[in-house]
């Protein structure tokens with residue numbers, strides 16, 4: 001299941017939520033700290049280094 005990263009707009013807490021894609025589309029994510037629904041999703045780019053030096 002995908003992991004989504006969020007940051008709370010109220011308390012700036014960053015947290016990760018594991019959701020199915022369907023749940024991500026339909027469910028409200030709330031901050032675990034302050035229960036605010038004012039959360040923003042973070043899109044952290046992943047850099048996968050595949051260069052192998054041998």
Ligand SMILES: [Zn+2]
Pocket residue numbers: 008009010011012013031032033034035036
């Ligand atoms: Zn919060």
